[in-house]
Amino acid sequence: MNQFGGRGRTGRAAAGRRQGDCRRRTVKNVFSFAGIATAVIDEHGDVLRWSQEACDLLGLSAKEVCGRPFLDLFAERRLGADGDGSLPAHGRARLRHDSGEPVDVAFRVVDLQPSGQSLVLVAAARPADDWEHGANALRALLAQDHIGISVHDQELTVVRSNLTPDGPGACAASPGSRLTDLLSLQDAEADEAALRHVLDTGVPLVGRDLRVRLPDGPEHRPVSLTAFRMESTDGVPEGVVALFNDALAQQRARFELDLLRQAAIRIGGSLDPRRAAQDLADVLVPAFADLACVELADAVLEGDEPTRITGGGDLHLCRAAVAAADGHWPADLLQPGEPIPPVVATAELLDLQHGRALVLDPAKVATFFDDPEEFRRVVPENGWCGMWAPLFARGLVLGTIGVWRTDQTDPFDQEDADLLTEIASRAALSVDNVRRYTREHRSVLALQQRLLPPPTSDTLAAETAGLYLPAGGGADISGDWYDVIPLSSFRVALVVGEVAGHGLYATATMGRLRTAVRTLADLELDPTELLTHLDDLVRQLTGESPDSPAGATCLYAVYNPVRRCCALASAGHTSPVVIGPDGTSKVIDISPGPPLGMGGMPFESVIIDLEPGSVLALYTDGLVERGDGDAAAGLRWLTESLVASCGAGRPLSEAGRAVLADLGDAPPRDDIALLLARTRGVPEESTAGWEFEADPAVVATARQAAARQLAEWGLEEAAFTTELIVSELVTNAVRYGGGPVGLRLIRGDVLVCEVSDPSSTQPRLRRARWTDEGGRGLFLVAQLATRWGSRYRRGGKTIWAEQPLVPTAVDFSEFL
Incomplete structure (x- = not known):
């Protein structure tokens, strides 16, 4: 094996012998001068000197390296610029450790003068990288x-x-x-x-x-x-x-983020355009400016879309909200509700109308107005720097924002203009949503108001006043309603109802139910029978559409001023309250049936006597149900409030407003409908009645009795017409209904003639042919009376006819 190759058993033994020559050290991760290995090589590349650091780096002693070519330490010999194996001046390489493992290093060759020798500096690659990166990082920081x-x-x-x-x-x-x-x-x-x-x-x-x-x-x-x-x-x-x-830059960035956050939280929390404008002004003062004002287009305040305006003239803007840092808006400036004066067409105004904010000073604002007085109404006395930004959405200017600095010393700059533009953009979307809601709410509220009857009525039976208060101060519309329906013989029907749910569907259902109640009331049905038919109708409506509100409640009452009594029936509705002429109060004990639309359960009616001058109060549950859910406490409050408000001689409309005022300033959580009726009675001397056998001979007797009574009342002019009506109705009763036959005259603002018989046969109006000997009776009655009809009772029916106290001329040629 090569002298610098991997070590076997011989290598391990040699390593043990070199422990005295080579003291091993751990190479540190962070570069230090102590970690640089050095070697001196001659002009042929052979190692002449070998440092202790070099021994630590490669595990080779000076005795093992000196005299050998330095390039033999490299694991790869492809060095040099041309790949010829020569040692370059500097670079990176992989050296061979005594253990056989490669060691990545960075090196540099330094020529020594005057000899031909060279100094080689070698460092482990990781510490060298740390040294280089640290130097680069410090240099970059110092250059910032x-x-x-x-x-x-x-x-x-x-x-x-x-x-x-x-x-x-x-x-x-x-x-x-x-x-x-x-x-x-x-x-x-x-x-x-x-x-x-x-x-x-x-x-x-x-x-x-x-x-x-x-x-x-x-x-x-x-x-x-x-x-x-x-x-x-x-x-x-x-x-x-x-x-x-x-x-300072960080503080400004935090300030802008906080202001945008506050704007996002506060703007858009109201469905009223003026309240939304006030929220916007309050966000800007005092954090951003000393004075702020918000103008809205006239059309926006009404819920309509503003027209596209380019250039000067009347911008159709109205000041909607103001805010001042000291809490006092200057009296010499435009106040909320006042229109913005016409402006002169300028390049800055055109920029504003295209959605760009303007940084202003008083001199620039002066160019917008021809009249100096108008200028003084727009620019605050100490305002030295300001901005004007549009509420720009969907290419339309919904309004504008104006801000001024009077005490703050920093001028507005382009960053402030960009910030105000961002706030105005968010506010414009909110204002546009409020505008859309205002339009829809106005339409629904107008629909509901059109579906309700006139707020007051005055009949022989009662004086009435109805009040409706939508939930949330008008933010929510539902199906509460009241109605006053004139019936025959001076009677009157009083109705209060509530459709489940809110919104347009509930309002539309309320309109259908009110129409149905009026139609059924015209049939002169008993209250329980009327609610039974109404219950069937609600079930049909629920089955027609899943969007229809499920269920409704209704209280139906019929007051008879002749008998001075009232018949009531309830379909899941709250009990009415009676305030007597002497100021005593009573909650009517009525057994309510199930709400409309449930079916399967009968309705029960109750009849109570009412003295003239009594006040009957019908209402929906929104008036007595409180946030704590204690309806009994709410009913006690209502009773006490009615006693205090419904004094003798006080108009019922005023009394109703006083009751609603006792609710406080907080908008109600549910809609409220309140119907007050002050009852009256028909004097006994204004009624007269007779009963006859079912004999044709009694027709003349009945006619004569009616004539005598009219003479007693001083109504001789109406005698002829009345005798004809009595003659026809009694004749029909004798002929088709049987006995006994009842006749009653009631004098009020009109004259009512009633004929009763035990038959339940429905009378029919028809036109007789000229050859017919009969069939003209009801037709004649219909021509002589202003209105007529029939109603049923348990023992038969009653046909009635109304006529004016002073008869009108009748052309009898139609009957020939």
Whole structure:
């Protein structure tokens, strides 16, 4: 085997003999001068001298190497620029260790003068790489403009530094100086003590805040200090490296991120355009400016899309929100609700209308207005620097943002303009969403208001007032409704209902149910029978579409002013409250049936007596259900509030508003419908009734009785028409219904004639032919009365007809 080849048994024995000559050392990972191996070679390349470090590196003693060619130590002989096997001046190679393992090294050949000998410097490749990388890293750090670096020795004296007065540290540090020599540092001794702590403990210092004085004034500039300890290959502390970063840029970046975060959190939290504008102004003041104002397009405030405007003139903007750092908006500036005055077409205005923010000063703003008074209404008195940015979305200017600095000393720059543009862009999307919601909400609210009856009514039976309050202060619409339906014989139906769910579907379902209730009420159905038909309808609606709200509740009441009683039935609805004329209160004990749409269960009705002047309150559960879920407490509150509000003589509309005002300022969690009815009674002297046998001869008697009663009431002018109606209705009852036949006259704002019989046969209106001897009775009644109809009761039916107290002329030629 080659002398420099792998070792066998002989090699291991030889190695044992060389222990005295070669003291093995571990090659350290970090380069040091102690780790450099050296060899001296002659002009022929033979080894003349061999260092101890070379022995440590390859495990070969000087006796084994000297006199031999140096190239024999290489594992590969392809060296030289031309691959001729000669030793190059420097490079990397793989040498052969005494154990046979290769060793990667870096080497350099240095000629020795005047002899022809050469010195070969050899180092393990890893320490050499570390040395090169460390030198390159230090050189790169020292070349930085935005990072200051200073290298300190064990005495914390500056060895190397790139600190200059214009650099990140705003101070100069030359070799041989110390931190205490840098007079621009606000507290140099404490900062040097921090470096001493790093040197003593080895614990790095990260992000220490320093304050350095600027060269041209007393102001201080924030700087961030980071330091770590330097150690030798043996782990001995040799100094400290300190890095200085400009904290002002970092603080500005953190400020911008925080402002954007605040804008993202606060803007868009409201569905009201003015509230959204106020949130935007509050974000900008005082963090970004001393004064801020937000204008919105007139169309945006109404929920419509603004027109595309280019150039000057009236921009159709209205000031929607303002904010001041001291909490007081200047009185001489435009106030919320005032329009922005017309502006002059300028290049800056065109930039704004294309979505770009403008940095302004008072002189530039003055060019936007022809009238100096308008200029003074826009620019604050102490405003020296400002910006104007558009709320730009989908190519449209939805509004603008104006900010001014009056006390802050830093001027706005392009970075501020970019930041305001970013905030305005996010705010514009929010405002556009609010605009869309406003439009949709306005449409749904208008639909619901159109579906509800007039808020007040005044009939012979009752004075009524209805109030509706949407949930969330108008943010949510549902299917609560109320209705007042005039019935025959001065009776009135009072209805309150609630459709499950919210939104447009609930509102549309409410409209369908209200129409159905009115149709069924016109059939003069009993409250329980009406709710039964309504229950079937809700089940049909639910089966038609999965989007239809599932279920509804309803309370249906019929008040009779003649008998002064009220019949009520409930389909899962809350019990009404009665406030007596004397101020006493009572919750009506009613057994509610299942909600509409459930089916399978009957409804029950209850009849109560109501004195004239009583107030009957019907409402939806949103009025009594509180956040704590205690509906009983809510009902007690409602009863007390009604007693306090519904005093005698007080208009019911005013009383209803007082009740809702007692809810407080917080928007209700659910929709509220409240219907108040103050009952009246028909005096006994205004009614008259008779009962006859089923005999054709009683027709004349009935006619005569009616004429006498009208004469007693002073209604002789209506006697002729009334006698005709009585004659026809009694004749039909005698002929088709049987006895007994009841006749009743009721005097109010109109005259009502009622004829009752025990038959349940439905009367039909038809036009008789000229040859027919009969069939003209109901047709004649329909022509003489303003309206007529029939209603059913358990013992038969009643046909009724209304006519004015002063009859109108009738052309009887139609009946011939």
